[in-house]
Amino acid sequence: MIKVSVMYPDTPAARFDHEYYRDRHMPLVKTLMGDSCKYYTVDKGLAGGAPGTPATYIGRCHIFCDSVQAFQAGFGPHARQIMDDIANCTDLAPVLQVSEVVVGH
């Protein structure tokens, strides 16, 4: 199992509509990707490690797939539509990372 993390670095003037991201954008991603997305999780940055510091990422999602190939097959054909929809909730450019799930839930 792999996870693709899409992580939005926080900035002082960041716009990020957490409700839209949770209620509209991520369900759209799941619908478009179908079974190639086994499930996904979403989190909202609250704080950094040191007292009074902000979270590195204001919002993140993690898309869980059987393999990188499965992710690419499910995401690729809909990449444009998914990217276009992102503009509805944020102007931030995400950092992406592909990881092996070593210990899952």
Place this chain on the structure above:
Amino acid sequence: MIKVSVMYPDTPAARFDHEYYRDRHMPLVKTLMGDSCKYYTVDKGLAGGAPGTPATYIGRCHIFCDSVQAFQAGFGPHARQIMDDIANCTDLAPVLQVSEVVVGH
């Protein structure tokens, strides 16, 4: 529910013992934290978003707790022992982030 992400930024000369992290370190964290850690996940960086780029984080764990207070109560008394054990698998300094779990699994 909140998650505390402990994320190790990759470097060209990074040492990171994924097996120790999975088999020894994280089980130690869970044992020490007890029920204040509901569960945890671990992942291993494979790749960045652009072709041929490395993952931002070589390894990460995410510790799930009912609240920030629950995390602090469970982690705080054992922080020194947990930090000391980290040296057994890496010299990297982690980036920490506390997040609200908006969509969990």
